Amino acid sequence: MSKALRFIRYLLRYKLGVSAIAAGIAVTVYTRLLVPAFINIITVDITSRASLGTILFYSLAIIGVTAVSGVGQFVYSYLTQTTGNKMVYDIRHDLFTSIQSKSFSFYDQNQVGDLIARATGDVEAVRRFVTQSMGQLLFTIALMIGVVIELVSLNPLLLLPGVGLMPIVALTGYLFDRQQSPNWKQVRDQYAVMNTVLEENLTGMRVVRAFTREDYEMKKFDEINRKYYNTNMAVAKTRAYFIPLMPFLIGLNIAVLFYFGGIFVMRGQVSLGDLVEAYSILVIITPNARFLGLTLSQALNASWGLERIFTTIDTTPEIRDSPDSIVMKDARGEIAFENVSFSYEQGKPLLKSVNVTIQAGETIAIVGKTGSGKTTFANLIPRFYDATSGKVTIDGVDVKEIKLQSLRRLVGTVSQETFLFSRSVRDNIAFGVRGASLDDIVRCAKVAHADEFIRTFPKGYDTIVGERGSTLSGGQKQRIAIARALLFNPRILIFDDSTSSVDVETEYEIQEAMRTMVANRTTLLITQRLSTIRLADKIAVFDAGELVEFGTHDDLIGKRGVYTQIFEAQFASTSQTIRSGA
């Protein structure tokens, strides 16, 4: 379906509003064209020296019809803005829910700055058109039609000199549209790039500063800023030729009207009143014609904004509920991987036929070198990604058969990168359980050893995280994230290196406190620190995407394989410290 059609479908959700707008426009056009008609009568009256009373009557009538036209104008102006804003509400809503439902791979491929630009800048471009220009456009079209009808009924002789140049206006409008369209696409795209460049610059600020790359970054921004400037200039140049063209054509029209109309009046074929009326009509429509240029610019801008919005909405999420998926309210928490492989790109598998069964209630430590597939393994359980081949099951049910919402309520993850929302500490911890009691929140914060530092904040649990973004250390953020997951109370809990920035002493205390938390659920601990292994029943060792070893510490040490190697590496570095200390 073309985007224009889809746009109209959004509009037609408000049939009542649209019909009221149409009615308002019809009334306004009709009454507004009555004013020149009265001026016609007044002119004729004056030239025939009619009584002042007659003139008074028609002059007053002008006020009367203007009042009616004012009501019409209020109706259509108010309703186009209302309906337009409702449409924007709908479009924004559809875009938001669609972005929200996308798979992780979608977010991997699209930068945050770009997505935000779509959800804000592109929607804004659409909003500007539907609330500011759409009404104008509809009104102008109706007015033009009204003008033609009025002139025909007035005196067909005046039609040609009156609106003879209108087709040229329409043609230039079309040409303008064709010429400008690619530029407007560029405007929207470059705007998004500008957002992304700036976002990256600011988020990586410490790196920029530390390496004194400020000039380099400024140059990078300047490049896109300049490009955006140039595109806007190109647009402006064409617009400068086009926008005055409308009033110019009308000006020529007036000249032509006066030439032929003047001759007709001299010959007595047309009354002076008719000429003045036609003249008045052309003057009345001049501002509308001028706006037409702006309206078209905004329409083009909006249409490319819509294009980007619809493209986003149309991207089907790779991971979604299958039609006959089931709701799994509770689970024992047994996880099985059957011959599971995973790759983002063909020929570059990140997991190679992994087979493993994790019993309900077990605590598994997952170790392995950087890039060996530990996180990828864990990501498949809550279906952040789908296995390329093989099957992941919970309690024997393929995760693809479980409704996403219920699956993800069963599985809680503390990911490597901590993301906290700009809201209070309390709301951040209660993110997964809205409306949790403060007691529960504090209890989980205590286990995560977050309570102790939260209490030192002047506003305690009500401290807005955004306000303290800089003073919350990496370790503190991680501890809030742990509390968040604990409060969520899932059957299956995954910690992905979630204490890497926490100091050793605190980590030790968190682990001790977590013993009770892991007791009655299945827990996966991805870790670089072997100290964490104390908590684990079994250890899964990954190497280059393969699950190479799986078993208890004693089993694996006995094997003298990869685990032993890793274990000794850490042991060696630690014991070296001891030796240097001895």
Added chain:
Amino acid sequence: MSWQGGFGGPQSGTGAYIEDQGPKSQSDWTLIRRLVKYSRERKREVAYMVASVAIFSASGVLGPILTAYAIDEYIFPGGRPGDDVTGLSVIVIAYMLISLVTYATENIQTYYMATAGQYVVYKLRKDAVEKLEKLSLRYFNNRPIGAIISHVTNDVEVFNNFLTFQSTQLISGFTSIIGIAIVMFFINVELAIVALSIVPMLALLIYLLHGRMKEAWMSTRRSVGALTAKVAESVAGIKVTQSFAAEEADEAEFAESNRRNLTTNVEAAKWSSFVGPMAQVIQSFGIFAVFYVGATIIYSGGLEIGILAAFYIWLNNLFRPVQQITQFYPQYQSAMVGLDRVLQIIDAPVDLNESPDAIEFAEVRGEVEFRHVSLRYKEGDPNALTDVNVHIQPREIVAIVGQTGAGKSTFVNLLFRFYDPDEGAVLLDGHDVRDLKFQSLRKHMAIVLQDPFLFSGSVMENIRYGNLDATDEDVIRVAKDVGLDDFIMGLPQKYDTLIRESANNISTGQKQLVAIARALVANPNVLVLDEATSKVDPFTEVLIQRALDKAFSDRTTFIIAHRLSTIRMATRILVLDHGRLVEEGSHDELLRKDGVYAKLYRIQFQNSVAPRPSE
């Protein structure tokens, strides 16, 4: 995972607005004056524009005079049809010429307005980003990055839209009013007074509604700000939302915000829709008066019908700008707010200044001294660092340990002069860092941060970021040193693989390795590793350690680490606790002291070698 780092950094905030979307900090008048100042570099364009606006307005006034002349002299002279077609032709040709002049001047004014306007927009953005690069990290502490981005892109864009779409119309509209009034009085004083009598009524209307309209539109600005904030944050945190199956709650919050935005807009629409028709009605009083009074004057022989028609046309033209004011008012308000926001960034005082006689360092030995250094991040906060005194000789390897929040990163922040201390001084080679050029200070130092932020670009570019002069060979050598070469060679485009695109193929640990390579390629005299290997497995860590052992030999190194294994090379250990330097010495000395360090050491040592026996 492509945005990791992007939103994980300690000062990154979350990409949301939380700030007050309240009133502007400067009056409209100040803003416009500053705008004029900004356009100074486009003086010529502005002059052309002003000149063309003047001619444009004059020609707009002139048109109705010609048509009046045509009617009164040729078409209908003395109340009867005329017959001088040649005379009429001359007027018609003159009218065409005037239309042409109108076209040309409108073209010129639109074009030069865009030239000057787009330049101002470009310059505002450029200045804002340049300022952002200069502001200290303190500035970013309470400002979410999403809000700052929005000020530089979206708010300026709103201003830009007003400038390009509406401002010339407003300007030429106002000059027309003056021109029309003058001509009216010149032609017929009585009728002019009658026609212009409605102007005070209009002024009154605008005055009465101004407050309400402004209020209504400000509340739409606020609601759109809140909505943008919500959207930005939701998008940034979407992975968390999905993993907690919290989409519904998130959507409810969004819908609430979206609905509030709708409501405020509808409320504002009421006012803006009201003003236009009201102005029309007032105008119709003017039309009524002009025709009625005009007719009486004509009957007494003081006026001709063509002039009356001209008055009617002028009255119409007089109303155009008034209509536009009401139509453009919201955009004007938003534009001024947008301008104010970006100027606030541009005006923000730089709290970390390079002193004018700052020294340039050619060579750095790497001697670092903290003299009674104290710092707190915010007024009212506890000190992040209190009275720290330490003197480090060149080529020392210094480990900094302590609990989360003890002040380790603050120590580094001061060394790099991301902040200035509230008390005391930080010295490099005996010079206060405040007396050094930034470039010179940081050129000789390199840091590997906890969060290995990488830029979009190739692996090669990312490593080279540390030293733009590094050759490909330098980059590859360093990558080999940190054990990254094998991994990179396995990527589809090897060193040219784009980081963002391959975000899926690069783990957090590998990103840390790239960050280490980036620091090493700078070949710094002072190297800081802030939890640089926290996400790397022990096996790889040993490899890195070996690479670093070589690197440590000829430079001063600071290592912040939680894993004590990482600091085995240290010649000196600084133990921080609640912002104070509580212990200092070699590993042996500190163990003998049996203090904080010894305790930390015991905990870790016991844990790492004694996993829980399997049951």
